[in-house]
Amino acid sequence: MPENNYRLLYSTVLCLLLSAVCFSQTIIKGQLTAQDSALELYSASILLKKGDSILAYTYSNQQGNYRLTTTETGLLQLTYQSLGYQPKTKKVELKPGQEVLSLDIKLIHNSQQLQAVLIESDRPIEVREDTVVFAASYFTNGTEESVEDLLKKIPGLNIDDDGTITVGNQEIEKVMVEGGDFFGKGYKLLTKNMPAFPIENVQLLKNYSNNNLLKSIEDSEKVALNLTLKDNAKRVWFGTIKAGIGNGDYHSAKGNLMNFGKHNSYYLLGSMNTIGQDVFNDIRSIMYAQHFDEAGHIGDNEHAKRRIDISRYTPDIGASRTNFNNDKLLSFNAIFNPTERLKVKPILFFNWNSQRFYRRRREAVKAEGTEFVNNENYHLHHKSYTLFGKLDVHYNFSETQSLKAVTRYNSRDNTANAALIFNSQATKEALEAQNERFDQKIIYTNNYAPQKVFLLSGRLIHERLPERYRVNQFYYQQLFPALPQADNVGQYSRNTLFYLGFNGHLMRRGDNDNLFELQLGNEYRSDDLTTRFSIFDQQKLLNQPAGYQNQTTYRVNDLYLKGSYEFNFNAFSITGKLAIHQLINRLDNNNTPKEETPFFINPGIHLGWDINAKNTLSASYNLNTSTAEILDVYDSYILTSYRSFDKGTGQFQQLQASSASLFYQFGNWTDRFFVNATVLYVKNHDFLSTRSILQQDFIQSEKMLIKNREMLSVNSQLNYYFKALNSNLKVQLGYSQSDYKNIINDAALRTITSLTSTYGIELRSSFDGFFNFHIGTEWRRSQVKTGREIATTDNQSFLNLLFKFSESFDAAVQSSYYYFGNLEQDQTYAFLDLEVNYALIKNKLGLQLRGKNLFDTQEFNRYSISDISTSTTSYRLLPRMVLLSAKYRF
C-alpha cells in the first residue's frame, strides 16, 4: 500500500513539473484609474491581443482591478478601454517562465460627447404589413438543389418528410413564382422539382386572400409563399416522370415539364393510365370552378342540362374498381407578366377518354298492384374527347383597384354505345353528345377605404348541348298501339343556354369585426329546349308522335337586392340575411307563350354562441323561395333512357322551403373527449314529385306539384382517446327520415317514408413506432315504407395497416370487407390493396409497388331498395393488379 502512495506522489510531482514547463502561465494584473481624478475605473475592458487575434479579455472590478492569464509568450499588446475615456494600448513582451506582469494604467478622460451611430445595412428580413421578405442569399450557402432545400433554410418555414410546408401549425395555400400560380395546394410538384439557384427572395404572405383587395374584409388566416427570381438567372427546364407497368394491360405514366422565368413561366403535363383512374375528374374542377366563399362570383351554377344519361353508376367501393379505362391527358399552361401590373395566364387541356363498364341487374318491381321482374345485362363503352381552354387576365390599376377577366371555352364530344340484354332481348343504345361552352367573367374590385370594398362583376355564358340518341328496339308498343311495325326509335335533343349577369357588391367590416354586405344585381337566363322523338321501322320514319316533341323557350330575369349583417358581441354572433327578388319569367311551350312576374323575399338568420371554452352552439333558419328550372317546365315527354320518358309540368312554379339546423360541439379536437352533433330539418312547402306509369317495358313520369315534404337528419360523432392504448375510439351515429308522396299507375297519391340509420365504430392507433393501425366497421339499415315495408341491413368494415420502416421505406395495407344482408348468395366481399414505397435516391429516384384487388374478386353484388322495387346489381371489377412504378426527377 505505501508503495502505491509513493508512486502516486511521484507521478503527481512529475505532472506538475511537466505542466509548469509546457504550459507556464503568466498572470497579467493591475489597476485602472482615471488620470485626472484618480478614480478607480469599474467595468473597463482589457483585451490581450497578438496581432489582430484576441487571446484573452476581462473587465475591471469595482476597485478598478483586473487580472488576465495567458500561456502565450513573445510580443503582445494590451488594450484598455472604458466608456468616456480614451483607449490605451500597451505593448508587452512576455518571456517563458514569467509568472506575473503587473501593469497599473491611467486612462485620460474624453471630454468629447460620442455621437450616436445609425446602422442602415445588414437587413436579412423585411417585415411589411402582411408580408415578410427573406433575402435568399442571406440564408443559403449554395448547396441547395431544389426550392424545397432552399425553403428548409428559411426561418419559420417547416417542411416535413413528404414536402408539406407549414408555418406554425398551418399548411400554406400555394407557392407562387413571381405572383403566378399553377398548382394551388399541389405546390410540392414545384418545390420538389424547381432548382433553387434562380430564387432571389422568399415572400411569406400572411392573411392571404385570392383577391388581394379583399384582405381587410375577409377573415383569412391563410398563408402563402411567393418566390421572386433574379433578373439574370438562366432559365432551365425541369420536371418529373413516373411510369409504371403491371400485369395484363395495366400501365400508367405521368410526366411534368416546367420552366420559370421573371416574365414568363411554362408548365406542361401529360398522363395516361389503364388502371381505372379517371383523369377528367382532375380538370373538371378547373372547368367548373366554384367560388362559394369568394365575393364577386356569379353564375357559378349555370349549366346546360343533359337529358340522356347513360353514364355509369358506380357502387361505393371506389369508382376506379369498376372503370375499365384508357385515359390520356395533355395540358399546356403558361403565365406571362408583360408588366408589373398585368398578368396573363392561359391554360389548355386535351383529354381522350375510353371507358368500359359492365353491370348485371335484377329488379323486382312491386307497387300499387303492378308486379314484375326485370333482368338487364349491360355493357357500356363510353368515349370522349375534351378540349378546354382558359385565359386569365389580371390587371392592377393601383394599390386599391384591380380588374380580373376570366375566359373559358370547352368543347366535348361524347360517344356512348351500350350493348345490353333486357329480359333476354338484345338491345343497342347509341348516344352522341357534343357540349360547347363559352364563359366570360369580369370582376372589378375597389378597396376604396380601409375595410371597405366594392366589387362589380359581370358574366356571360353561352352553352350548347345537343344529343343524338338511338335505341334499336321498340319497347313502347303499349303507348303507340297504332304503330305495330315500329322496331326502333331515335331522339334529337338540344338545350341551349344563354346567361348574362351583373352584380354590385359592397362590403364593410366595422368595429368588433361586424360585417355588412349589400348586393344589387340582375341575372338573366334563357333556355331553349328542343327535342324530337322519332319512331322508325328499320330506317323508315314512321311517326313523330304529338306529346313527345318539345319546343320550349324559358326566360328568367331576376332582379335582386341582398343584404346581410354579421354582428359580433362577446361570445355571440348573429347574422341576419334578407334577399328581395323581382322576377320576370316567360315560358313558351310549343308556341304558347305565358308570362309571370313573381316577387319574393328570402330571409335567414344564423346564431353562434361560444358558451364556454368547451361548448359551442350554433343554429340557423332560412326561408327560401326558388323558381322552377328548365327541366321542370317543358310540357311534352322526352326519352331519357331506353325505357323511360320524362315530362315537366308545362307551368311556372315557385317552390318554397324552410330549413332549420342546429350544431353543437363539446370539447376540441385535441381533447380526450370530443363530441359533435348536427340536426337538420327541411320542410318543402311545395315540391315537384312524379306521376308515373310503371310497366315492365317502360316507365313514363310526369312532374307534378305537391304540398309538404319533410326531411330530418341527425348526425353525431363521438371521440374518446384511450391513453393506455394510445388509440382513439370514434363512434358515429346517423339517422335520417324523409316523407314524400308520388302517384303510380293512376292510383291515389301515396305517402312514402324512407328511413336510414347508420352506426359506426372505429379505432385508430397513435404509436410512435414503425407500425400503426386503423380498424372500423359500419352498419347501415335502410327502410322504405309505402303500403308495404322493406328493409335491408348492410355492413362495411375495414382494416388499414401502416408501416414506416425508415425514412425511405414505407408500406400501407388496406383491406375492406362488405356484407349485404338481403343478398341470397355471395353476401360477403373482401378486398385487399397494397402500396409500398421505396426511395432509392431521396427526392430523385423512387420505386413504388401497388397491388389492387389482390384477392382477384371478379364481381361485386349490391342490394338496394326503393319505393317501387328491390334490386340486386352485379358490377364487374378490374381483375387483380400488380403495378411497379418508378419516379424520376430531372
Place this chain on the structure above:
Amino acid sequence: MLHVQLKLANEMKQSCLILIALCTALCAKSQTFTLNSRLTVNYVMYLNFNGSQKYQATLHAGKSASLFTYQWRNNASKNESTNGIRRTNYNKKVYISDTTTFTIASIRDTLYSLNKGFDNNLYYLKEAVPNFNWAITSKTKKIENITCHLATTTFRGRTYNAWYAPSIPIKYGPYKFSGLPGLILAINDTENDVIFRARKISYQKKEIDASLSSSYDVLDLTDYLELRKNRMSTIRSKLEKLRARMPKGSSMSIDAMELNEIERDFDHARK
C-alpha cells in the same frame, strides 16, 4: 418534423400546474432598482418560429447592470383598433395581439426576465447570469464602419454567432447575452430563428427605472423547468390524439418535439 409552437401551448388550460406555480412562487416583494445607463442601443429582433414576428428592442447598459426591453410590433392597424383583442368567426380562433413589454434586467450576477406562461400569466424568472463560454474567433467584419469580431456560443439548444465591437467596451448585449469584450451589434442562431440587429447606438447618460413590478410572481429555474416539462407532455398527448383522429387513408407523424422558443433545450445546459 412537426414543430410545436408556443401559441398552441398558450391555449391550454392547466389549472393544476398553475397551482404548482403559485405554491412555489417566491414572495414577490417589490424590488426597486435604478440603473445608471451610459449607453442605449436600439435593436430589431425577429423571432421566426411562426412566420416572422418583428420586435422592437432596447438595451440600456450601465457598469454593473443592464435593462433589455422588447415589444411586439405589428404594423397592421386592424389589431390596434380593437384594443388588442380580435375575434374572428364564432368557431374560429381568438387572437390576442400581444402588447406586453418584456424586460430582462441584469443586476450584478442575477437576471430577472419577464416571461409569459402557457396560461398567459406574466411572471419573472430569476436565474444567475449565464456563463456563455464564448468561443472567440479571428473573423472580423465591418458593420457601419465599426469593426466587429465573431464569437460563438451555444445557449439552451441553439448555437449563436455574435458580432461584437471591441471598440465599444460594454459587456452587455441583447436578450440575456453578455460577457463579450465589446457590445454585440448582431447576433443570430444558426437556424436564423432568433435574430438581433443593432439599428442605433446612443451614448447619453440617463437614469432608468429597472424596478421589478410587484404584480408578478418570481419563479426560479427549477420551478420553471418543472412547468415546462408538464407543458411539453400535455402538448405531446394532444398531438397523439390528433394523429389517432386523422381521417381514413391519411396519416400524420410526430417525429420530434421541441418548443418554439428562444430557449428550447435545458438538458444540456442547466446553467
